[in-house]
Amino acid sequence: MLTDILLRLYKLDPLIKRNVLKTVSWRIIGTIDTTILGWLITSSLSFGLTIGGTELFTKMLLYYGHERLWQKVKIGLLPRDKQSMFIKRQNEPHLFKQIGKITRKDREELNDNPSFTLWLTGLSGSGKSTLASEVESWLFEQNRRVYVLDGDNTRLGINSDLSFSDEDRTENIRRVAEICKLFNDAGTIVIASFISPFINDRIVARNLIGEDSFIEIFVDSSIETCQKRDVKGLYKLALDGKIKNFTGVSSPYQPPVNSDIHLSTDQMSVSECLNTIAEYLTSNHLIRCKLKKLLSI
Numbered sequence: 661m662l663t664d665i666l667l668r669l670y671k672l673d674p675l676i677k678r679n680v681l682k683t684v685s686w687r688i689i690g691t692i693d694t695t696i697l698g699w700l701i702t703s704s705l706s707f708g709l710t711i712g713g714t715e716l717f718t719k720m721l722l723y724y725g726h727e728r729l730w731q732k733v734k735i736g737l738l739p740r741d742k743q744s745m746f747i748k749r750q751n752e753p754h755l756f757k758q759i760g761k762i763t764r765k766d767r768e769e770l771n772d773n774p775s776f777t778l779w780l781t782g783l784s785g786s787g788k789s790t791l792a793s794e795v796e797s798w799l800f801e802q803n804r805r806v807y808v809l810d811g812d813n814t815r816l817g818i819n820s821d822l823s824f825s826d827e828d829r830t831e832n833i834r835r836v837a838e839i840c841k842l843f844n845d846a847g848t849i850v851i852a853s854f855i856s857p858f859i860n861d862r863i864v865a866r867n868l869i870g871e872d873s874f875i876e877i878f879v880d881s882s883i884e885t886c887q888k889r890d891v892k893g894l895y896k897l898a899l900d901g902k903i904k905n906f907t908g909v910s911s912p913y914q915p916p917v918n919s920d921i922h923l924s925t926d927q928m929s930v931s932e933c934l935n936t937i938a939e940y941l942t943s944n945h946l947i948r949c950k951l952k953k954l955l956s957i
């Protein structure tokens with residue numbers, strides 16, 4: 661009967677299949693352990709086998725129930741929709757990661773430079789696009805393979821199905837981080853220029869891209885300065901209620917608490933910001949070129 665129940669569960673869904681397999685494998689290990697301990701303590705093999713044999717079934721049911729119950733506990737889990745997306749992928753039985761002969765390291769060696777992602781986060785009008793373009797030009801002049809990913813551009817293309825709701829911003833950043841990872845794997849330096857207003861989404865991006873390849877730059881300008889600049893006229897529209905969910909007006913921005921580089925763009929000039937980024941990259945051995953040359957930007 662127990663086998664019958666387990667078999668039915670096994671056919672239900674990949675997660676249950678995993679739970680069943682984990683239950684059985686763990687129980688076999690546990691039972692061998694209990695049997696040996698019972699045998700050693702009582703010097704009776706039959707006593708050890710009796711305890712081990714009995715608990716094989718009781719503990720298997722208890723373990724399975726415990727696993728299923730824990731799946732209802734939300735502590736430390738992603739929101740349910742995201743979680744099921746990840747679980748489905750992790751358990752996708754018909755996909756196999758393909759690994760080619762040429763590695764990221766090979767490409768980095770060919771370029772004579774490591775690849776990484778400079779992640780610019782900040783309010784609209786804080787200076788992300790301006791700095792992204794300046795850093796890109798400077799790196800290009802240093803013969804580095806570099807490419808800018810900008811919110812406006814990706815939202816006109818690959819992410820054109822996404823709105824500015826909190827959920828869609830999260831998905832926007834997840835997709836963009838995946839793209840950064842691909843570019844970095846291809847040996848290219850990426851400058852990602854996205855408002856990316858939520859701390860959690862930036863943590864997801866950092867984890868996807870990799871701790872060592874992700875450099876968070878807080879492009880920090882007060883909302884008053886951004887509104888005064890109003891480069892695209894969007895703040896006026898947002899304040900007049902003509903754009904919904906506008907960051908800093910009707911949608912939150914969570915500033916980084918521990919960014920790798922902090923640029924106060926309402927106090928620093930563009931070239932001061934550029935020098936700060938250049939100094940960071942050279943002192944962390946991410947760009948190999950003479951500092952003197954950098955500081956003459």
Ligand SMILES: Nc1ncnc2c1ncn2[C@@H]1O[C@H](COP(=O)(O)OS(=O)(=O)O)[C@@H](OP(=O)(O)O)[C@H]1O
Pocket residue numbers: 783784785788789810811812815824828829830832833853854855856857892894903904905906907
């Ligand atoms: N509601 C609302 N809120 C914020 N921004 C808006 C909005 N609607 C359009 N735009 C334009 O979209 C650009 C930001 O896109 P991002 O992909 O960087 O946004 S996010 O990271 O998903 O929050 C942003 O570009 P930047 O000004 O360069 O930041 C705007 O041009």
Ligand SMILES: Nc1ncnc2c1ncn2[C@@H]1O[C@H](COP(=O)(O)OP(=O)(O)O)[C@@H](O)[C@H]1O
Pocket residue numbers: 782783784785786787788789790791889891924925926928929930931933
């Ligand atoms: N230190 C600075 N860094 C970047 N931009 C600056 C700085 N100081 C002033 N600005 C100005 O601020 C504006 C920023 O606009 P933009 O780069 O389009 O911002 P974002 O991409 O964050 O929306 C530009 O007009 C730029 O010239």
